[in-house]
Amino acid sequence: MSKICVIGTGYVGLVTGTCFADLGNSVTCLDVDETRISKLLKGIMPIYEPGLQEIVERNVKAGRLIFTTDYVKAVKDAEIAFIAVGTPSGVDGEADLQYVRQAAESIADLVDSKIIVVNKSTVPVGTGDWVAEVIQKRRNGRPLDLNVVSNPEFLREGSAINDFMQSDRVVLGSENRTAAEKVAELYAPLRCPVLITDLRTAEMIKYASNAFLATRISFINEIANVCEELGADVKVVAQGMGLDKRIGSAFLDAGLGWGGSCFPKDVKALAHMAVLHGTHPQLLQAVMEINRNQRRRLVYKLRKALGGLNDRTIGVLGISFKPNTDDIREAPALEVIHLLENEGAKIKAYDPQAMENAAQILQKVKLCDNPYQVAEGSDALILITEWNEFKQIDFNKIKELMNQPVIMDGRNLWDEKTLKNMGFQYFGVGRAT
Ligand code: NAD
Numbered sequence: 001m002s003k004i005c006v007i008g009t010g011y012v013g014l015v016t017g018t019c020f021a022d023l024g025n026s027v028t029c030l031d032v033d034e035t036r037i038s039k040l041l042k043g044i045m046p047i048y049e050p051g052l053q054e055i056v057e058r059n060v061k062a063g064r065l066i067f068t069t070d071y072v073k074a075v076k077d078a079e080i081a082f083i084a085v086g087t088p089s090g091v092d093g094e095a096d097l098q099y100v101r102q103a104a105e106s107i108a109d110l111v112d113s114k115i116i117v118v119n120k121s122t123v124p125v126g127t128g129d130w131v132a133e134v135i136q137k138r139r140n141g142r143p144l145d146l147n148v149v150s151n152p153e154f155l156r157e158g159s160a161i162n163d164f165m166q167s168d169r170v171v172l173g174s175e176n177r178t179a180a181e182k183v184a185e186l187y188a189p190l191r192c193p194v195l196i197t198d199l200r201t202a203e204m205i206k207y208a209s210n211a212f213l214a215t216r217i218s219f220i221n222e223i224a225n226v227c228e229e230l231g232a233d234v235k236v237v238a239q240g241m242g243l244d245k246r247i248g249s250a251f252l253d254a255g256l257g258w259g260g261s262c263f264p265k266d267v268k269a270l271a272h273m274a275v276l277h278g279t280h281p282q283l284l285q286a287v288m289e290i291n292r293n294q295r296r297r298l299v300y301k302l303r304k305a306l307g308g309l310n311d312r313t314i315g316v317l318g319i320s321f322k323p324n325t326d327d328i329r330e331a332p333a334l335e336v337i338h339l340l341e342n343e344g345a346k347i348k349a350y351d352p353q354a355m356e357n358a359a360q361i362l363q364k365v366k367l368c369d370n371p372y373q374v375a376e377g378s379d380a381l382i383l384i385t386e387w388n389e390f391k392q393i394d395f396n397k398i399k400e401l402m403n404q405p406v407i408m409d410g411r412n413l414w415d416e417k418t419l420k421n422m423g424f425q426y427f428g429v430g431r432a433t
């Protein structure tokens with residue numbers, strides 16, 4: 001079994017390290033964030049991810065999974081070091097590589113034995129070569145047997161463990177096939193297809209995959225808006241399209257557009273790369289514009305339904321960027337709330353898991369303990385994130401509590417006919433109303 005170090009214990013690093021430990025490897029997970037590591041050492045998960053706690057506990061107990069802030073302890077004897085640090089958007093939409101650079105420089109300073117450095121972070125095409133250069137330059141002539149492998153991650157938040165353990169594919173890019181094959185051995189127990197490519201192709205596969213998924217969502221949202229005007233139902237349209245095997249049904253849910261820590265920054269970074277190299281990423285630009293406008297369209301529909309937004313109380317259900325996560329990075333809810341507050345609306349909100357994160361940035365919002373508190377005195381209720389908890393709401397109670405029975409179902413979660421029969425004014429996405 002290999003001695004692995006994972007640098008960065010966010011969604012990707014923590015899940016990757018834990019899953020590799022569960023496959024029998026000895027894994028040290030490293031982070032510079034002391035609070036995060038001290039929580040993990042106490043058995044407290046720093047993120048909400050279904051199933052994670054149990055698998056972490058099991059592997060810590062078995063002695064295969066260690067958490068530390070000590071770089072020496074983590075990287076000195078590692079055979080394979082995964083870099084899984086953040087690559088947020090920089091000022092111009094480019095991927096900010098400062099954390100990748102720091103991790104690479106620390107490896108250069110501390111490691112003397114043969115090592116494979118694996119880029120798991122989503123990084124611009126060419127970063128694998130750049131990481132090798134950063135490390136060799138920092139060595140200042142001290143020899144190091146180094147190979148760099150790109151191993152992009154495709155997990156989704158909310159189903160991360162399952163996505164890792166039952167991957168559709170593993171992509172490995174390297175100029176050294178033996179190094180890529182050594183990393184491939186780690187994944188052998190998963191029995192999934194492994195694609196070995198050159199470094200740059202592997203890096204591009206990640207961006208192209210995320211951009212394609214975002215494109216599908218923007219496509220169906222554009223169709224949804226046309227459906228609204230022409231009297232068709234986008235849910236049934238998507239169903240009819242998805243039955244064609246060439247199209248498939250995944251990622252055709254119309255709604256308030258894509259958010260999260262990855263699609264927005266990755267589509268932006270890919271477009272930035274394209275422009276920087278003299279091409280015109282018109283499709284990517286349109287995909288981003290449609291996404292932005294999707295939130296604005298909801299605000300427009302609500303303004304029209306209420307005859308203005310100033311001094312209206314709007315209830316928001318769901319703040320996280322998707323269900324089953326507490327992650328609110330680039331969550332559609334934040335943009336919708338911002339737009340509504342700009343027009344003078346007062347916001348009440350509730351999310352099953354993201355309240356702690358929301359409290360840190362939504363200063364003006366009245367955060368509530370449940371959907372009924374949100375409904376109380378509201379002029380409209382907007383569903384932004386389709387948590388399971390919201391499927392079973394008592395709408396009789398909601399109607400009694402609301403100031404006006406107006407519902408904006410931003411994810412087409414609820415049954416339109418039932419709500420209309422109950423006397424609600426109901427607006428979905430992509431359905432004639
Ligand atoms: P995150 O922000 O949740 O976590 C990053 C962690 O890295 C933080 O805990 C931070 O303290 C730590 N870190 C930063 N600099 C460090 C350093 N020099 N040494 C050690 N630790 C350091 O990030 P994430 O969501 O896990 O994403 C990581 C990368 O994986 C990004 O490039 C992202 O695009 C990509 N990715 C994310 C997902 C996802 O679902 N979140 C899925 C696939 C790929």
Ligand code: UGA
Nearest residue numbers: 153154155156157251252253255257258259260262321322
């Ligand atoms: C996404 C990809 O699905 C992962 O493969 C990838 O690894 C990850 O980004 C990444 O690179 O970080 P994630 O952002 O966790 O995963 O979540 P998704 O399930 O893809 O949802 C992203 C956004 O799209 C959410 O806001 C969701 O509400 C929205 N969405 C998704 C729709 O509006 N409609 C859909 O049909 C699907």
